[in-house]
Amino acid sequence: MTENRSLEELVEQFLEQCRSGNAPEVSAFAAAHPGHASELLNLLPLVLEMEGLNAEITRxxxxxxxxxxxxxxxxxxxxxxxxxxxxxxxxxxxxxxxxxxxxxxxxxxxxxxxxxxxxxxxxxxxxxxxxxxxxxxxxxxxxxxxxxxxxxxxFIGGRGLDQCEFSDPREIARIGLQAVRALAYAHHCGILHRDIKPANLLLDEAREVHVSDFGLAFVLRGGGEIVEKEEARSGTLRYMSPERLAHGVNTFATDQYSLGATLYELVAKSPLLPERNPGELAKRICREPVPPLRCSAPDLAAIINKCISFRPEDRYAGMDDLAADLQHFLNHEPVCAAAPSPARRFRLWIKRKPAVAALGFAAAFCAAAFVAALAAGYLRTTAALNQAERNAAVAAATLSQVFARLAEQLPSQKNTQLLSTLLPITG
The missing domain is CATH 3.30.200.20 (Phosphorylase Kinase; domain 1)
Structure with missing residues (x-):
């Protein structure tokens, strides 16, 4: 009987009907399968969003x-x-x-x-x-x-980030910072977006981002939370936070997770989680922390990894803190999401203050050259003095030999006395 079929089989049947142009109503399809009715009511709208079939059916x-x-x-x-x-x-x-x-x-x-x-x-x-x-x-x-x-x-004369490609992590950080500041403003106004994803971030011709599609937005006053009923849960599955998907909990941290998943996808050029089967994807989101991002910009990766932390309390306290860290990254400053080593801090300082670093290196080079010149002069002077002493010793020895030979050739007592007087001087 149909009720004995697995949830995955029912979802696949629903998708096949949608793809063939005979899309059934979600509520009617769920009612036809009472054994999985509540799960289908929760899952099928998410499946349609993830598969892009809502737009296809509308077309x-x-x-x-x-x-x-x-x-x-x-x-x-x-x-x-x-x-x-x-x-x-x-x-x-x-x-x-x-x-x-x-x-x-x-x-x-x-x-x-x-x-x-x-x-x-x-x-x-x-x-x-x-x-x-x-x-x-x-x-x-x-x-x-x-x-x-x-x-x-x-009218935004551009396209969604899902249709854009980026090769420079700093460009992604710049665009991400614009979206973060927009969401920080919305959060200060008590508005929770709840459907942040690449397609809802529009990039115009001036490379400026515009947050769109507030169709699922909630007014959330006082920084609290809103808990959705299971049958009313909606959004885009791939970018949902674990606490929202598992328990229906909506806080400002859920927007942060969705934005982190979006930035992850832009940097890695692949989704946060690779699963395409909706049931498997939902289980993976709810049960396991996502694999950390690794890229050529480790500080940006650390920022994104903090945004997609499994537990909301491990994410940034708010969008303002996230914006500050992205600005630190763009300014070549240490970020709060990572604890850089002294060598890393020094490299960041060089990028942040290239002119000062260049002057410092030039001064250090000049000082080293001056010290080297002094050392070379000292060594040359010392070598010359040593050579002079050696030359004097050789001359004295030679002179002693000369006088000794003269003494042998002049045996008279008078000359002997004269030479004996001179020899101590030469010795």
């Missing part, structure tokens, strides 16, 4: 294939489609009153009567409208009726 809907819908009695004219997600489609549009390009997110008509999804969509617009930061997309307006539900936002 297959007739109302979104080729035609661009209209927004009657609004200030916006939709031009072309930019992308789609689990709840709707994003269009490039023109704001008529100001003649400026904007992006309009339109809720899927199939979800207009879904009270929960519609409320989530409206909440996203309200949350973004509360935030005013250069690295968070701006909302310009919203509108809802029985036929349409939409909001207009800043």
């Amino acid at each position: 297959r809907l007739p109302h979104q294939t080729s035609e661009v819908p209209e927004l009657p009695d609004s200030d916006y004219r939709l031009i072309c489609r930019l992308g789609s997600g689990g709840t709707g489609v994003v269009f490039e549009a023109l704001q008529l009153s100001l003649n400026r390009k904007v992006a309009v997110k339109l809720l899927s008509p199939l979800l207009l009567k879904d009270t929960a999804r519609r409320g989530q969509f409206e909440n996203e617009a309200r949350v973004i409208a509360m935030l005013h930061h250069p690295n968070i997309v701006k909302v310009f307006g919203a509108g809802c009726s029985a036929e349409r539900c939409y909001y207009a936002m800043e």
Whole structure:
């Protein structure tokens, strides 16, 4: 019987139906398999996000294939489609009153009567409208009726980080710092994003990052926590923190973990965990610490590894501390996530103060050259004195021999007395 099938088999069956274009409703599919109903309700939305099937299913809907819908009695004219997600489609549009390009997110008509999804969509617009930061997309307006539900936002002429490649760890740190500062601002406003991933970080043409898609955001006042019910848990499985996936616990540390997983993927050019099977991936996230990142920038790796610590208390105390450490890395200063050796500190100081280091090395070289010159002069002088003493000794010995021979050749007593007087002088 179907109820005797494993959870993995049921998930695979659901995915096959989605891929074939006959996607069933999650609730209906779960109800058809009561033995795993609660697990399916929790897992299937995550599977759709991870597999990218939400967007694929949305693309297959007739109302979104080729035609661009209209927004009657609004200030916006939709031009072309930019992308789609689990709840709707994003269009490039023109704001008529100001003649400026904007992006309009339109809720899927199939979800207009879904009270929960519609409320989530409206909440996203309200949350973004509360935030005013250069690295968070701006909302310009919203509108809802029985036929349409939409909001207009800043047009970012770029792409998600999931479509970008980076070769320089410092560029990743610079981009990461922008995202961290945006999230730090959101956290200070009491907003928890809950769906940080590469696709939700948009990189514009000026290489500036913009945090987008606050569809799952919570208002979290006072730095506490929110616990989700199992059936209401949603997000992107691959970037979920262990405490959120296992227990539904949402704190500001969960955003930090998701951002750490994102930065890990950008540096390593591969996901934090390689498992593709949703069940195996979920078990791995909940039960085991992830393998530490190793790269050519050990301090950046230490920062990212701290963000993805298994226990929330082992991560940074807040986004401000994470931002400070990333800034230390960019400034060639020691980071709090790692304890560098004295040699490492010295190398960082050289990178941080190259001009001072160059002057110091030049002064040390000149001092060494001066000492070497003094030593060489001293050695030359000492050698000359020693040579002079040796020459004097040789001359004295030679002179003694000369006088001795003269004494032998002049045997008279008078000359003998004269030589005996001179010989002591030469000796």
